[in-house]
Amino acid sequence: MDAATKTNRVMERKPKNIFVQGAIAPAFIADSIAKHSSKTTIGGHNIFLGQVRADLIDEKKVAAIEYTTYEELALEKMHVIRQEIFAKYELTCMHVHHSLGTVAAGEICLFVFTSSAHRRAAIDACNEAVERIKTELPVWGKELFEDASHQWKVNQ
Amino acid sequence: MITVLFFGKLAEIAGAKTELPHVASTDELLQQLRTSFPLLAAEKFIVAVDKKTITENTLLTDNCTVALLPPFSGG
Numbered sequence: 001m002d003a004a005t006k007t008n009r010v011m012e013r014k015p016k017n018i019f020v021q022g023a024i025a026p027a028f029i030a031d032s033i034a035k036h037s038s039k040t041t042i043g044g045h046n047i048f049l050g051q052v053r054a055d056l057i058d059e060k061k062v063a064a065i066e067y068t069t070y071e072e073l074a075l076e077k078m079h080v081i082r083q084e085i086f087a088k089y090e091l092t093c094m095h096v097h098h099s100l101g102t103v104a105a106g107e108i109c110l111f112v113f114t115s116s117a118h119r120r121a122a123i124d125a126c127n128e129a130v131e132r133i134k135t136e137l138p139v140w141g142k143e144l145f146e147d148a149s150h151q152w153k154v155n156q
Numbered sequence: 157m158i159t160v161l162f163f164g165k166l167a168e169i170a171g172a173k174t175e176l177p178h179v180a181s182t183d184e185l186l187q188q189l190r191t192s193f194p195l196l197a198a199e200k201f202i203v204a205v206d207k208k209t210i211t212e213n214t215l216l217t218d219n220c221t222v223a224l225l226p227p228f229s230g231g
Contacts, residue, residue: 050231067230070163070223073207098230110231130231138223139230140164152165153229 015079018096019069023107024049032095036115042092044119046126050110052103060145064104065153070138081132089125091116096129098139158185158216161223169195170224183213185222201226 029049036042055062082094092115099109112129116122134155141153158179162170170193179185182203190196204223205214216222 068163068167069230070161070204070225073204073223076207134231135228137230138163138225138228140226141229142164152226154227155229155231 015075016082016096017075018078018098019071019074019100020097021099021101023099023103023109024097024111026108028097029108029111029113032111032113036093039092039115041117042115043117044122045113045115046119046122047114048110048112048126048130049108050130052105052107052109054105055143057143057145057151060147060149062105062143063146064102064144065109066102066142066144066150067098067100067109068140068142069098069100074137074139077136077138078133081129081136085125085129085132088128089114089116089121090118091121091125094125094129096133098133098137102144157218159219159221160185160189161221163223164226164229166196166199166201166224166226169193169199179216181213181215182210182222185216189224196224199226 036045052065053062078096085091085094095113097111103109110133112126114122114126114129142150143153144150158176160174160176162172170189176185176188179188182205201224203210204225205216206221
């Protein structure tokens with residue numbers, strides 16, 4: 001095996017880090033879109049943005065969500081999800097960013113971005129990625145109320 | 157030594173991490189943990205041994221890492 005093949009194999013195996021500390025800034029999302037202007041085989045993008053909702057629970061309002069993860073397992077799992085989605089859909093690229101730590105109500109906590117030559121693949125792949133991220137990644141959200149009490153988030 | 161990791165709500169009950177010597181299986185481990193942390197009995201979780209989720213009793217070897225994972229709520 002030559003050096004280049006070895007390097008490629010290592011890169012294939014190494015899971016990308018999807019986690020960012022705190023909220024995902026709108027400027028980061030804009031920049032991420034802009035970076036695709038040189039990839040002219042792309043004909044469609046699909047973006048999902050998860051935003052922290054100020055739910056009212058027993059008359060207490062959610063002020064923020066604090067996210068924690070089992071990072072090693074989550075990154076391995078995301079790597080498998082990524083490979084399976086690329087095998088299933090004709091995608092040009094996919095980018096996933098998930099917050100850790102505290103994200104205030106109204107801020108972005110999940111950014112999934114898929115691109116393909118024709119729109120259908122990007123839309124379907126993005127939907128599937130979001131569903132799988134929510135059900136399969138070991139990430140936990142703690143809903144922090146305005147009065148400093150908390151409860152553990154339950155995904156619907 | 158077996159390392160046990162707790163996440164989400166379970167970490168509030170048992171702390172983030174504990175180490176236990178000489179535990180033969182996951183059933184034995186869970187029994188010990190429920191004795192030490194009675195509140196765990198009411199909680200739903202799945203178990204991962206060395207990052208592989210398991211569905212039945214699993215033998216443990218020295219230096220194993222066992223993780224207790226409550227229902228996921230990311231995104």
